[in-house]
Structure formats: structure tokens, C-alpha cells
Amino acid sequence: MxxxxxxxxxxxxxxxxxxxxxxxxxxxxxxxxxxxxxxxxxxxxxxxxxxxxxxSYFVVGDDERFARVVAGWETRGIARPWTDTFSAFDADGTETRKSGRMRWAAPAGxxxxxxxxxxxxxxxxxxxxxxxxxxxxxxxxxxxxxxxxxxxxxxxxxxxxxxxxxxWEPVLAVVLRWEKRRWSADLHGAFVNGDPDVAFIADDGDRRGDGAPVLVVHTTGGAARMYLDDPDAAVAPVVAATRRLLRIDAEPVATHAHRWTFARPARATGEPFxxxxxxxxxxxxxxxxxxxxxxxxxxxxxxxxxxxx
Structure with missing residues (x-):
């Protein structure tokens, strides 16, 4: 039919x-x-x-219809407020904290x-x-x-x-797991400026609320294009950059790389559809x-x- x-x-x-x-x-x-x-x-x-x-997260914004959907998700435990504060790292490792709109996450993914x-x-x-x-x-x-x-x-x-x-920009998502947490408890997430390989780091255990020692790192578009045909080759430089920025003194015990060929549009059209x-x-x-x-x-x-x- x-x-x-x-x-x-x-x-x-x-x-x-x-x-x-x-x-x-x-x-x-x-x-x-x-x-x-x-x-x-x-x-x-x-x-x-x-x-x-x-x-990595979503923001509710000013759309009243979407806000009602999110309110329903929150009531049923599908989504929860995560954090309004992220870190920002310069290429030399200098960290600053920046607050803004509340970012939301989903406990079950x-x-x-x-x-x-x-x-x-x-x-x-x-x-x-x-x-x-x-x-x-x-x-x-x-x-x-x-x-x-x-x-x-x-x-x-x-x-x-x-x-x-x-x-559209490509992105590689690289999952890094340690046997225990080796970074600041209030990291939440971090934008990275000026690094050739890493653009954003999310504390997945903090985001999901279960405390798992897992980071999900999104590469820069340049790194994604370089490793698009072989995402696993991006793991080593991503691990090196992440350890340097977060001052982690051990290698992760498990890694996984996922390719997003069309991760995000370079710009929006301005039209709703x-x-x-x-x-x-x-x-x-x-x-x-x-x-x-x-x-x-x-x-x-x-x-x-x-x-x-």
C-alpha cells in the first residue's frame, strides 16, 4: 500500500x-x-x-516545539542536562574554561x-x-x-x-578507553584550537553519567581527509595529541576509529528545508x-x- x-x-x-x-x-x-x-x-x-x-551533545535552543520534545525526553530519562562549561585547549596545552548554553546528552546513547x-x-x-x-x-x-x-x-x-x-566536512571519531580515569573529573568536554589532528574531546563517561574511563575524540577535517581511507591510521596521532593535552601518563587499553565521510555541512542554507x-x-x-x-x-x-x- x-x-x-x-x-x-x-x-x-x-x-x-x-x-x-x-x-x-x-x-x-x-x-x-x-x-x-x-x-x-x-x-x-x-x-x-x-x-x-x-x-557530541545537543542544545535545546529557542524552538518551542523542540523544547517540548526534549522536556518529554527528560521526564522519561532519555535525555539529561550535561554541562554548561567546556574547556578550551590551545596547541601548547594552555587550558581555559568557557561557560555557555546547557549541553544535553543521552544516558543510553x-x-x-x-x-x-x-x-x-x-x-x-x-x-x-x-x-x-x-x-x-x-x-x-x-x-x-x-x-x-x-x-x-x-x-x-x-x-x-x-x-x-x-x-560537507569529514570527521573521524576515535574512541579511547583506559583501565581507569586519568584526567580531571571536571573535564566534561574540550575544544582544541590549533592542533592538526584533534578538534574536540568528550568525556563519554561524564557525558553518559556512568563514569566510564572513555574519551571520544573528533578529528579536524584535515586529519579526517588525510586518513579517510584508513581510519585506524589516525589512532596513533590522536592518542599522542590527547595524552599531551590532558597530561595522561599511559596508553589507552583499547581504541576504535569510526569514519564520518559527511559529518557536518560547511555552512547552512538558511532555509528550513x-x-x-x-x-x-x-x-x-x-x-x-x-x-x-x-x-x-x-x-x-x-x-x-x-x-x-
Whole structure:
């Protein structure tokens, strides 16, 4: 049976779109190539523990609709306020503390946010879509088609998608585990300025609230491009930089590197989404600034617009 809307891409924007359609009385399904929904909010089980590999945190911002969703997550224990203070390291190791908006995290991993949105949505996981066109997916009727993914990936699925090409930055997420914590208890997270390999360090045990001696380090775009074909080769320079910056006197006991070829858009479009008859796009590039809240708001706005039509 053909549904009103078929969303290709099982990240937060895709499920926000599908939920908005269903909340308005329409029918929607989501097709995702992964075994489980998540997109760039993916978590991976490493040494028996889920580790966040994608977005390091999210900020609620000023969107009242997203704020209501987050309030529900908090009430049900799916999300929690994490910290309003991060460190900033210069390349020489000088550390300063900077406070700002509250950053939020998910105790069970960021994927749990997407799984919550996916509850009650028709999902087809593990399917690789080969071709899309207005109102059609792989040659079959699909209702309105939504591509909830980075524009370079969307363009591979259909020639003539009428949007301007977008530049995206790659990132490698490197997981480092020690046998015990060897850094300051109030580290939380740290931006790194001027280092060729490391851009951000997250204390995953602090972020998740279980105290695990695990750091997740995001590389610079330059390092990601250098090691994109061999992510494991980035582990050694990332370990060296992390140990130097945090003054850790031992090697990690386990490491893991994950490649994000399209991690974040170089800039946002300023528009909430792209819509054309039968084929639309949404995601964190469609808004004022790339962020988790932008991805949700883009999918939600597009879903409401499609339902209204």
C-alpha cells in the first residue's frame, strides 16, 4: 500500500518528518540502510558498552516545539542536562574554561533519541535504496519522497535533484578507553584550537553519567581527509595529541576509529528545508546553523508542510 510520505534516511530529521506527518493524520514510512535507526546520532557497543560516535551533545535552543520534545525526553530519562562549561585547549596545552548554553546528552546513547522518535513509525531497516524520483523509490510508487540525508548522498540517488551542491566536512571519531580515569573529573568536554589532528574531546563517561574511563575524540577535517581511507591510521596521532593535552601518563587499553565521510555541512542554507513536488530534502544543513536541533526542526517543519498539502 502506498503511503503519503516515504522518508529515506533514518536519522533524527527523517523521523521528525515522519512523526510530523503522522501527528497530522497522514501515513509515513522510513527506509534506512542501517540495521538500526540513528544516522549521525549513532552509538556503537564497544567492549560491552554503548559509545556515542556522532554528535557530541545537543542544545535545546529557542524552538518551542523542540523544547517540548526534549522536556518529554527528560521526564522519561532519555535525555539529561550535561554541562554548561567546556574547556578550551590551545596547541601548547594552555587550558581555559568557557561557560555557555546547557549541553544535553543521552544516558543510553544518542541513538536512543532517534529510537524514541521512531516508536510507532513504520520502519524498513537494512535496505539500500538505489534510485529515487518524484513520488517514486526504486521504481515504485512512494507518495511524497523525502531524502533526510546529506546532499552529496542524496544526489547519488537521483540525477537532476534541483538543489545547489553543498560542501560537507569529514570527521573521524576515535574512541579511547583506559583501565581507569586519568584526567580531571571536571573535564566534561574540550575544544582544541590549533592542533592538526584533534578538534574536540568528550568525556563519554561524564557525558553518559556512568563514569566510564572513555574519551571520544573528533578529528579536524584535515586529519579526517588525510586518513579517510584508513581510519585506524589516525589512532596513533590522536592518542599522542590527547595524552599531551590532558597530561595522561599511559596508553589507552583499547581504541576504535569510526569514519564520518559527511559529518557536518560547511555552512547552512538558511532555509528550513527544500521542497519540490514529489521530492524534498531535510536535515541539519537546512537551517540557520548545523546542529541536532536544526536537523529535528528541519524534518518537523517539512513533515508539517507536506501534511498540510
Amino acid at each position: 502506498t503511503v503519503d510520505v516515504t522518508v529515506v534516511g533514518g536519522g533524527i530529521s527523517g523521523f521528525a518528518c515522519a512523526r510530523a506527518v503522522q501527528d497530522a493524520g497522514g501515513t509515513a514510512r522510513v527506509i534506512d540502510r542501517g540495521r538500526r535507526p540513528g544516522g549521525r546520532l549513532a552509538s556503537r557497543t564497544i567492549d560491552g558498552r554503548a559509545v556515542d560516535l556522532g554528535a 544518542s541513538r536512543s533519541l532517534v529510537l524514541d522518535l521512531a516508536d510507532g513509525v513504520d520502519v524498513e531497516s537494512g535496505r539500500e535504496v538505489e534510485r529515487v524520483a518524484p513520488y517514486r523509490v526504486d521504481g515504485k510508487d512512494a507518495g511524497e519522497v523525502v531524502l533526510a540525508m546529506p546532499e552529496p548522498q542524496a544526489r547519488r540517488l537521483g540525477h537532476g535533484i534541483p538543489v545547489a551542491p553543498q560542501d 527544500f521542497r519540490s513536488p514529489g521530492l524534498s530534502l531535510c536535515g541539519d544543513a537546512w537551517g540557520q546553523s548545523p546542529a541536532v536541533r536544526t536537523a529535528w526542526a528541519s524534518g518537523d517543519a517539512l513533515g508539517r508542510a507536506l501534511a498540510a498539502s
